[in-house]
Amino acid sequence: MNKKFIVFVSITVLLFGFSVLVAAQKSPNSAYKVAKAGVGFDGLRIGKSTRSDVIRKYGRNFRTNRHGRYSVQMIYPGGMSFYYCRKDRQQEVFDIELRAPARVKTANGIVLSKSTIAEVKKIYGKAKQGLRFRGIEFYYATYKGKKVVTVIDIVENRGMRQCK
DSSP states (O other), X not given: OXXXXXXXXXXXXXXXXXXXXXXXXXXXXXXXXXXXXXXXXXXXXXXXXXXXXXXXXXXXXXXXXXXXXXXXXEEETTTEEEXXXXXXXXXXXEEEEEETTOOEEETTOOBXXXXXXXXXXXXXXXXXXXXXXXXXXXXXXXXXXXXXXXXXXXXXXXXXXXXX
């Protein structure tokens, strides 16, 4: 065989393999972190992980919002908030709130800022109240006539914790 032909085929195969690898890395689904209802998000677990765990994972670049005597919200850039009860000495996270620009989808395939409420109802079924399901809650806004998911709250399976 001609050496030029072998070199040409080798380079073509390498370039094709490289382009497939780059395309796989740019795949829209690979960029989403998965939120699991009643479980957690990105290695943090509802009702088990604490304020300290959140700081270890994401650092100290957050704002704090105190909700009266009820709870404390840790607000991170990138659309993530973590809540714990003010009087809880362990400071267990009871709510993980996800909103844009976070790139998140649920384990059942609902994509933040893209999926509609119709899709939520189709996948999750009938809600208990509003858009509250076991371990997960959704909030929406209307864009161009469509009700699009704007907030995903991961909560404990029995519902939102009531701080005392």
